[in-house]
Amino acid sequence: MQDSEFRSDAAARGRQAEALLAEMFAQAGWKVHVPHRPGAREVDLVIEGPESSYAVEIKAAPEGRSDRLIPLWSQACLQASRAAAQAKKIRPLAVVAAPSVSPKVAKNVIEFAEEYAPDVAAGVIDFAGLRQFRGPELEVLNAEGEYHALAARPAALAVPGESADLFSDLNQWLLKVLLAPELPQHLLSAPRAHYSNASELARAAHVSVAGANRFVRQLEREGYLHESAPHLILVRREDLFRNWPVLARHRKKEVAMRFILSGRREAELNKVLQRSDSCLALFAAAQALKFGHVHGVPPYAYLKRLGAPSSLEWKNLVPAEPWEAPDLILRQAPAPQSVFRGSVNVNDIQVCDILQVWLDVSHHPSRGQEQSELIRRKVIDPLIRGKQLGG
Numbered sequence: 001m002q003d004s005e006f007r008s009d010a011a012a013r014g015r016q017a018e019a020l021l022a023e024m025f026a027q028a029g030w031k032v033h034v035p036h037r038p039g040a041r042e043v044d045l046v047i048e049g050p051e052s053s054y055a056v057e058i059k060a061a062p063e064g065r066s067d068r069l070i071p072l073w074s075q076a077c078l079q080a081s082r083a084a085a086q087a088k089k090i091r092p093l094a095v096v097a098a099p100s101v102s103p104k105v106a107k108n109v110i111e112f113a114e115e116y117a118p119d120v121a122a123g124v125i126d127f128a129g130l131r132q133f134r135g136p137e138l139e140v141l142n143a144e145g146e147y148h149a150l151a152a153r154p155a156a157l158a159v160p161g162e163s164a165d166l167f168s169d170l171n172q173w174l175l176k177v178l179l180a181p182e183l184p185q186h187l188l189s190a191p192r193a194h195y196s197n198a199s200e201l202a203r204a205a206h207v208s209v210a211g212a213n214r215f216v217r218q219l220e221r222e223g224y225l226h227e228s229a230p231h232l233i234l235v236r237r238e239d240l241f242r243n244w245p246v247l248a249r250h251r252k253k254e255v256a257m258r259f260i261l262s263g264r265r266e267a268e269l270n271k272v273l274q275r276s277d278s279c280l281a282l283f284a285a286a287q288a289l290k291f292g293h294v295h296g297v298p299p300y301a302y303l304k305r306l307g308a309p310s311s312l313e314w315k316n317l318v319p320a321e322p323w324e325a326p327d328l329i330l331r332q333a334p335a336p337q338s339v340f341r342g343s344v345n346v347n348d349i350q351v352c353d354i355l356q357v358w359l360d361v362s363h364h365p366s367r368g369q370e371q372s373e374l375i376r377r378k379v380i381d382p383l384i385r386g387k388q389l390g391g
Contacts, residue, residue, distance in 0.1 A: 010060070010062075012362075012363040013060040013061075013062065013097075013099075013246075014058070014059070014060045015369060016060070016127065016246065017058050017059075017060040017095075017097035017125070017127075018044050018045065018058055019369070020097070020125065020127065020242075021044075021045065021056070021058055021095060021097070021123075021125060022034065022045055024125070024131070024141065025045075025047050025141075028140075028141060029049075029050075030047045030048060030049050031047065031048040032045060032046075032047050033045065033046040033047070033048075042083070043055045043056055043057045043079060043080055043083040044056055044057055044058050045058070046090070047093075049137045050137065051136065051137060052091060052135075052136045052137045053089060053090045053091065054080075054084075054090065054091050054092065054093035054121060054135075055080050055083040055084040055087065055090050055091070055092055055093065056080060056093045056094075056095060057076040057077075057079040057080040057083070057092075057093075057094055057095070058076060058094075058095040058096070058097060059072035059073070059075060059076045059094075059095075059096050059097070060072075060096070060097045060098065061096065061097070061098045062098065062099070063098060063099075064098035064099065064100050064101035064102065064105055064126060065105065066105050066108045066109065068098070069096045069098065069101070069105065069109050069124065070108070070109055070112050072096045073094055073095075073096045073109055073112070073113060073122065073124075074116075076094035076095065076096065077092070077094040077113070077117050077120050077122075079094075080092035080093055080094045080120065081094075081117075081120055091120075091121055091135070091136070092119075092120045092121065093120070093121040093122070093123060093135060093138075094113070094117075094120055094121070094122055094123070095122070095123035095124070095125060096109060096123075096124055096125075097124070097125045097126060097127070098126055098127075099126060099127045099128070099243075099246060100126050100127070100128055100130075101124055101125075101126040101130050103130065103132075103144065105124075106124040106130060106132040107132070109122065109124045109132075110122055110124065110132055110134050113134065114134060121133070121134060121135025121136070121138060122134045122135065123135075123138065127242050127243065127246065128239055128242070128243070129143060129144075129238075129239060130143065130144065131143040165247075166218050166219070166222060166224075166243075166247070167243075167244060167247045167248035168335075169335035169336065169337045169338055170207060170211055170215075170337050170338070171215050171218075172244075172248060172335050172337075172338035173205065173207070173335075173337050173338040173341050173342065174201065174205055174207065174212065174215050175234075175240075175244075176188060176190050176338065176341075176342045176353065176355055177190045177191060177201065177204065177205045178195075178201075178232060178234055179234070179355070179383060180192045181193065181194065181388070182382075182383055182386070182387075182388045182389060183354070183355075183379075183383075183389055184389055185344075186289075186344060186346075187289060187344065187353060187354040187379070187389070188342055188344065188353040188354060188355060189341070189342055189343060189344050189345075189353065190205075190341070190342055190353075191204040191205065194231040194232070195231055195232050196230060196231045196232070197216075197232075198212040198213040198215070198216040199212070201215075201216065201232060216232065219232075219234075223235070223236055224236055224239075224240055237383065237384040237386075238384050241380055241383070241384060244359065245358070245359050245362040245363070245372075248334075248335070248359060249334075249363065252331060252334070253306055253331065253332040254300075254306070254329055254330060254331035254332070255306065255319055255329070255330050256298075256319065256320040256324075256326035256328075256329050257317050257318065257319060257320055257326055257327060257328045257329065257330055258317070258318060258319075258320040258324055258325075258326055258327045258328070259316055259317060259327045259328070260316045260317070260318060261316050265327055268316050268317065269299060269301075269327075269328060270349060271316075272301055272317070272328065272330075273301060273349040273350065274348070274349060277303055277304040277305070278301050278302065278303055278350065279301065279302040279333070279339060279340060279343045279350040279351065279352055280299065280300070280301060280302075280346075280349055280350065280351045280352065281300040281301060281302045281331065281339075281352045281356075281357070281360060282297070282299075282300040282352075282357065282360050282361055282364065283295075283297045283299075283300070283361065283364075283366075283371060284297075284299035284300060285300075285351045285352040285356075285357045286357050286361065286371055286375070288346045288347075288349075288351045289344075289346070289351060289354055289357065291354065291357070291371075291374060291375055291378065291379075293370055293371045293374045294361075294366065294367045294368075294370060294371045296366075297364075297366045297367075298325075298326045298327060298328060298329050299328055299329070300328075300329045300330075300331055301328060301329070301330055301331070302331055302332070302333040302339055302340075302352065303330055303331070303332055303333065304332075304333055304336050304340065305332060306330055306331065306332035334360075338356065339352060339356055342355070342356060343356075354375065354379055355379075357375065358372060358375040358376065358379065358380060361375075
């Protein structure tokens, strides 16, 4: 992985951790303030509870190991302490996060904090529900997390040779098929039925029975299937939707383009999108699906396969120079099976389905978080609650 991609992943992980922490405190009735950041010395959050207020600094690690989290907690401790010292009646709270943290590691961090910085409140969270805090009014938020409760059960043995990637291209398509009955047709193209077993799912989704069997067994192993329902029903959805955009990320292959005849941008864009191997994506797709929120970002089009810029043959489209503002960004579809099978037809062009748009904008640097949050509020949260969206 290149340095720029590593930094991007770290920044995305940090944003996710901060958003998760803010949401957790807001749901618990705390007032949450996100400071404006003209400089780098401000903390991530300021939170106000019934009797306590905290300056909060959160750091996120790629792995939930003690040797990763304790140094990060120490750094967060220094920054939160400095911010709290500059305000009145406010305490420092240093929090560390990772995609998954075991209760034992969380305990190690909390014990380290208590021994070396007893006047600083401490917290450890992960993206699967674990919450461990030490400090006034904070312990009531502690939770073991769904992932760790599940891990306490005997695990089913994996079949040799099976993929461990729940969010592979084909598996993402199958997840969309299971969710399709709860989404209107204009937001996702997929069969809409209930399936009692993997064979029925395979027939409906037009995939191999072996592939569907592997997918269903993996859902069962990871606790995402209802154990006693008469058909395949997804459960632990909050955890599923938290992990999906994080674990389904792919390295981006894209090229910025500009139109030679700039006065015909819309017409030329439609020509690109009328190809059978192209699909409108990201913010422009959100706009086409009536979920638009961010403007000013060049439209994205997915291609099933993107060659080198020199190999692209377009009559009125050429690669943009580094100093030129692009008219269009061509990107190779990160999961072509899932992208193109789930895409919907809007005014005779193919448009990414709403789940794909949510996944793709989640980590986009140009206000992607805002667009992602809007879709989450209107589409993902109802799916988590098992509430069918209207047509």
